[in-house]
Amino acid sequence: MKDRFKIINKEFDIQILFTVLKRYWWSPVLLSFILWIVAFFYLRYTKPVYESTNLIQLGSKDNAKDVMAIEGIKKGDEDMSGEVELLKSQMLFNRALSTLNLHISLFSKGAVLTEVKYKSSVFNVQPYNLFDSSLVTVPIYLTIDNSNNIFLDYVHQGVKYGVKGRLNRHFVNKHFDIIIQSNSISELKNAAEINKLYFQFNSINSLSAALLPGLQIIPVNEAAKTIQIKYTGENPQLCHDICYAVATTFMTFDDEVKRKGDENVLRFIDEQLEMLSFRLTRSKDSIMSLQSNTDFMMPEEFETSIYGDIGKLQEKLLDVEDEMNVIKKVAGKLKNEPNRLEVYKLLPEMLGKSYEVLVTEKISDLLNLLEQKENLMF
Numbered sequence: 001m002k003d004r005f006k007i008i009n010k011e012f013d014i015q016i017l018f019t020v021l022k023r024y025w026w027s028p029v030l031l032s033f034i035l036w037i038v039a040f041f042y043l044r045y046t047k048p049v050y051e052s053t054n055l056i057q058l059g060s061k062d063n064a065k066d067v068m069a070i071e072g073i074k075k076g077d078e079d080m081s082g083e084v085e086l087l088k089s090q091m092l093f094n095r096a097l098s099t100l101n102l103h104i105s106l107f108s109k110g111a112v113l114t115e116v117k118y119k120s121s122v123f124n125v126q127p128y129n130l131f132d133s134s135l136v137t138v139p140i141y142l143t144i145d146n147s148n149n150i151f152l153d154y155v156h157q158g159v160k161y162g163v164k165g166r167l168n169r170h171f172v173n174k175h176f177d178i179i180i181q182s183n184s185i186s187e188l189k190n191a192a193e194i195n196k197l198y199f200q201f202n203s204i205n206s207l208s209a210a211l212l213p214g215l216q217i218i219p220v221n222e223a224a225k226t227i228q229i230k231y232t233g234e235n236p237q238l239c240h241d242i243c244y245a246v247a248t249t250f251m252t253f254d255d256e257v258k259r260k261g262d263e264n265v266l267r268f269i270d271e272q273l274e275m276l277s278f279r280l281t282r283s284k285d286s287i288m289s290l291q292s293n294t295d296f297m298m299p300e301e302f303e304t305s306i307y308g309d310i311g312k313l314q315e316k317l318l319d320v321e322d323e324m325n326v327i328k329k330v331a332g333k334l335k336n337e338p339n340r341l342e343v344y345k346l347l348p349e350m351l352g353k354s355y356e357v358l359v360t361e362k363i364s365d366l367l368n369l370l371e372q373k374e375n376l377m378f
Contacts, residue, residue: 047113051232052239054247058083058225059254080219080227087217087229087250094204095253096245097211102202103127104178107139109196118238122182122191125199128170129177132156137206141198142180144189150180176201211242 058080086092104125106117123142130136140154152163152171165171167185171178182188191197216230231243 047115047234049232049234050236050239051230052236052243053231054229054243055220056227056229056247056250058227080222080225083250083254084217084219084227086253087227087246088215090208090212092249092253093212093215093246094208096242096249097204097207099245099249100241102207104199105202106199107197108191109198110194116235116238118235120237121197122184122187123197124181126179126181127176127201128179130175130201131177132175133203135175136201136203139198139200141196142192144185144192148185148189214239215242215246 104127106121106123106125108115108117108121135154135156138154138156140152143151143153145151148167150165150167150171152165154161156175161173161175163171163173165180167188168179168181171180188197211233214232216232218228218230220226220228229243229247231239231246233239233242
């Protein structure tokens, strides 16, 4: 039994290789041909995937701290998990999609692949009214006859419908009211002959369910607060527009939230100021009532009154001391029997004093007596 598995040749023999290749030469050729066919069909009928990215930086300004000189109520500003989850949310994605003109999607269906014609179609559908919302996501096929008449055919709830019309004219039935637009009827006819052209009405929920899986939110740098928005899809223009719309909608939403927060802070400040003003008015009225009933004086007013009275007393004291000095000086000069010239010199010193009139009269009488004395002596 062991002899059946005996190794015959341990060395490489090129002659044996040539013999095997000569006998089975068709195997590598056939394998290469099969792989080439698989690669050709893969490259020919596989849709390319495009990617669009956008980098945003979060702000961390605390308006409550700036306005009220306190630390903001919100904590954990360094954590970007809240912003990341908001960017991933369907609510924000729906708001972003509503900013794009995606009410109707255009398609070109070939033998194998179906291509979304976003901003690159030979025709455009202008919706005016959708009377039946259940028509959403129902494909409506477009065909053209030799007379350039346009036919719209679709199946809705098991019933086949058809509408006939002309280019740039209204197509109206019980389900919708639209206009088919195109720059060239010949190009539209050629495109309809090559592939099947159709369109469908969209809703935000249906679009969100189909497009949201292509969105990726990646935190890039926690310290710099940067987040990368990435969207992958089969249409490059649609990827770019969705990525930009998500970033723009997030910034707008973030501004709205911050503005509401600032408005709440200002509203709180206004309420507190109004309350304090009301209390201050009531306190002022109470104090004025107390003052009028009890002649009570506020400490500030009392202090001001005391300082005023002390100042007036000091001024009066200085005036009295000045007058006393003048009186002493006049009295000293009158003791030595002054002549008329010395008496006249006393008058300027007494100007502006409280006793000026009285002393002036006495000095006048004294001058008269001195004059009589001089006359009698003469």
